[in-house]
Amino acid sequence: MPETLPKDSVGIVTPQAQTFAAPVTLDCGQALDQYQLVYETYGELNSDASNAVLVCHALSGHHHAAGYHSMDERKPGWWDSCIGPGKPIDTKRFFVVCPNNIGGCHGSTGPASIDPATGKPYGPDFPVVTVGDWVRTQSLLADRLGIDQWAAVVGGSLGGMQAMQWSMDYPERLRHAVIIASTPRLTAQNIAFNEVARRAITSDQEFHEGRYYEHNTLPRRGLMLARMVGHITYLSDASMGEKFGRELRDQAYKFGYDAEFQVESYLRYQGERFSESFDANTYLLMTRALDYFDPAHEYGGDLAKALAPAKCQFLVLSFSTDWRFAPARSEEMVNAMIAARKPVSYAEIDAPWGHDAFLIPTPRYTEAFTAYMDRVARESGA
Amino acid sequence: MPETLPKDSVGIVTPQAQTFAAPVTLDCGQALDQYQLVYETYGELNSDASNAVLVCHALSGHHHAAGYHSMDERKPGWWDSCIGPGKPIDTKRFFVVCPNNIGGCHGSTGPASIDPATGKPYGPDFPVVTVGDWVRTQSLLADRLGIDQWAAVVGGSLGGMQAMQWSMDYPERLRHAVIIASTPRLTAQNIAFNEVARRAITSDQEFHEGRYYEHNTLPRRGLMLARMVGHITYLSDASMGEKFGRELRDQAYKFGYDAEFQVESYLRYQGERFSESFDANTYLLMTRALDYFDPAHEYGGDLAKALAPAKCQFLVLSFSTDWRFAPARSEEMVNAMIAARKPVSYAEIDAPWGHDAFLIPTPRYTEAFTAYMDRVARESGA
DSSP states (O other), X not given: XXXXXXXXXXXXXXXXXXXXXXXXXXXXXXXXXXXXEEEEEESOOOTTSOOEEEEEOOTTOOSOOSSBSSTTOSSOOTTTTTEETTSSEETTTXXXXXXXXXXXXXXXXXXXXXXXXXXXXXXXXXXXXXXXXXXXXXXXXXXXXTOSSBXXXXXXXXXXXXXXXXXXXXXXXXXXXXXXXXXXXXXXXXXXXXXHHHHHHHTSTTOGGGTTTTTTOOOHHHHHHHHHHHXXXXXXXXHHHHHTTTOBSSSSOOSSXXXXXXXXXXXXXXXXXXXXXXXXXXHHHHHHHHHHOOTTGGGTTOHHHHHXXXXXXXXXXXXXXXXXXXXXXXXXXXHHHHHTTOOEEEEEEOOSSGGGGGGSOOHHHHHHHHHHHHHHHHHTTO | OOSSXXXXXXXXXXXXXXXXXXXXXXXXXXXXXXXXXXXXXXXXXXXXXXOEEEEEOOTTOOSOOSXXXXXXXXXXXXXXXXXXXXXXXXXXXXXXXXXXXXXXXXSSSOTTSEETTTTEEOGGGSOOOOHHHHHHHHHHHHHHHTOSSBXXXXXXXXXXXXXXXXXXXXXXXXXXXXXXSOOSSOOHHXXXXXXXXXXXXXXXXXXXXXXXXXXXXXXXXXXXXXXXXXXXXXXXXXXXXXXXXXXXXXXXXXXXXXXXXXXXXXXXXXXXXXXXXXXXXXXXXXXXXXXXXOTTGGGTTOHHHHHTTOOSEEEEEEETTOOSSOHHHHHHHHHHHHHTTOOEEEEEEOOSXXXXXXXXXOHXXXXXXXXXXXXXXXXXXX
């Protein structure tokens, strides 16, 4: 809750929405007959619409990437550290668009929305969507906003997968793809953690096969566990150690199962808070989109072949202590880009914060990101 | 189910039991008035009882470390790869004792045992036990078996913590401590994973505050989740990748939440099997014993000071891809032993199997372990 807005904030922002009445066919074969996309924009679109940047959100993200919804909001948008006047994605130069993806739970059509065919929430009948589906619906939003070509498509983690997918699916429609803390495909371990999260949700007795809305209940405990296990993978062993170590909440061991170590109460708090604000069906769906993402799959595992259509320039950033999507995964991407003769800049940023580092404005990260976006802006006449 | 027993097997073994009628006071301050320890032995105790080796089990382990209970048993004991004629712990030379620890669920007194005070299972009233409590009760078993001094106390993971605790609590009673894939204390990340496992169990509606025995039910789903998350931490990213990769059970994506990737069905199977054979209250208790283990704690974090009383020689082994208890944790131990001027041999074994490597007889591991135990045997006149 800022008393006055920081100077480098985009300020008070208001979500917008677009409704799409034409059906969109999804990768799973099902169609969505109509849907809404909620999004925020920051900065001004210039006269030739050459300064637009698309920001794609990650698993638990949404359209509120920067600024405040009101002076009462406790925290700004999730990527406020990177979006604003003078920040890496400089809103004095760029027009930034950040949508909530379909399947989400922050206003865009998703499992909690009313299915017009039944008059009830979709729940488990909401189709399983893919990164490709998100990019397709984002391209329809771009049409609606009069943006033929993005100056850049930018995202971290699952957002980075969307940036990569844009480069392959709509090569004419972006000049730069910025892929941060991401991976060209999940490893078995990544999938395993997602599976634990999903099983935690679906085995909660309040889940009711995904129709919990109709039972006036929520699988809170399952979603809490899912978030707890996810949260551990977002942090590094070292950063957890630095933040909590083995610190006890009280002086001595209590020989029981209440939260005794600080890290226990932190995780419980994070899990509880999340379980009150996020939709469990969306969590299932987002983790599945992560699992399925594998652009090399239809090219016999050859990522360079998958990247062949791309026409944009790439920036790839990874973080030294990210063990969820380790630097080695980014290097796979970069090697494939080089093999496909695509222009790519790569930096591994030394940062202690694990996967979460992409949300934290450490100096080297900010510098590298800012320098690249400055080049994008200059090329875009922004 | 072997048709004939392998030549290097200890053969058919029968668990034994000792009942202790004298109360033992535990670290938590509570006492157990009476208790039983179930154990197995392999090999023969020599006339001066100088060839006895104590094997300590880990989180989900028990007294059945080697051989078969019958010709129908599908698999041998959990450490059969390391215990037997000609194996690292050579039963032609050593008399091996492996107890199930108190609090366990394989015959020794634990939460599922009947509390003589109430005539009902202890359940959540079973005291929270520590590594120190296990070592104390193991020492009483040694008394009963006429073993004044172990040739070696040996264990992997949580078992290694017990070996270390022996060296500090009963310095006169062991000549060697062999500490494999272990750590002098859990990190915040380790505790966090344990906390997720515990919350999965305690938030299962069938848990009934730990009194599920009286409700004729079991918190199966919670225990399954606990095991799934544990299992991920026992394997390395690389070994999971090698074993499962992104392999699908069928040809193509099904766009749903059934197990589609091989790693999903493997984890579910492991979790389900475990949840049918292990007691949830024991799982809580074992993870808490792990959390609490921190011998340096009462010495202001100085592990060398904690080790000062030790009189044995140490072998410490770690595995390159173990990220649960990484080689760096073993090195902390070794550095403290050196600072405390204790004789210590250390090897980091290059093995791809993560934490589970301590159960897998890779050549360098077997060689290092065998060479050390051969020295122990020769010194022991075994």
